[in-house]
Amino acid sequence: MAGKKEEFENNPVCEILCVHTDLIESVRETLIPGGQVHQLAELFKTLGDPTRVRIMDALAKNEFCVCDLAELLELSQSATSHQLRVLRSNDLVKYRREGKMVYYSLDDEHVLALYREGLEHISEGRG
């Protein structure tokens, strides 16, 4: 029952047998580092919530203060602020203070491009 796969190299024991070792080794060098994996996942996860998508959609069209966003999207003030905080932490939106009010907008053109790229994907999926 043992010592059956020794016809390969003395690799660390691996249950899987179909591995294309050379390909794996060469691609392994090009994989993005763990830190970037985490950042990238956080970025997409941030966009991966219906409420935040709606906020992004609104901000893609105009700058808004918190209470306008809440009214427009029929959200509570708390929920709106919480989600804006998440978007802010991930550099998806920026804000400027004007008196008591705080106005939010998309952080830059790049964020807008990312959002629209997503929109295109789901649109073409319909054809």
Add this chain to the structure above:
Amino acid sequence: MAGKKEEFENNPVCEILCVHTDLIESVRETLIPGGQVHQLAELFKTLGDPTRVRIMDALAKNEFCVCDLAELLELSQSATSHQLRVLRSNDLVKYRREGKMVYYSLDDEHVLALYREGLEHISEGRG
């Protein structure tokens, strides 16, 4: 204590007072429908997991069978297959069968563009 905000229209009672009604009404017409909101959130949410990001990253560089992916990313076969299923359901990857093996790759150029757009965002944030 009551009937204080009747100087506005007889809108449904709203605790918020700072609303820019005209702006909201005009933007409201342009908001994306609920179905698209859901689809878009699902798309981004799918990309919003470290394991799936790593799979996307690998597939952005080469086609892989399941066990190669598992080996390359040091994941269990089950976890790999589960995540590939999620990616497949959201049209982010496609697959082809060859004998016992199933080879996965990115669904199209558009998916790759979306992934790279995300990469650029986190890269520029470093500057």
Add this chain to the structure above:
DNA sequence: TGTACATATGAACATATAGACATATGTTGG
């Protein structure tokens, strides 16, 4: 047909998170 391998799926558990509620912070005007 039966065995071995590659992949897929089902169930269960631990963790993460969106929103409600209450409250704190920050700003303006008196």
Add this chain to the structure above:
DNA sequence: CCAACATATGTCTATATGTTCATATGTACA
């Protein structure tokens, strides 16, 4: 300083989800 308003934040709970373990499906070959 105090009151009123706009926004932010802490806590809690219900829900969603990633992984593991066990098992099922599918394919090739003897």
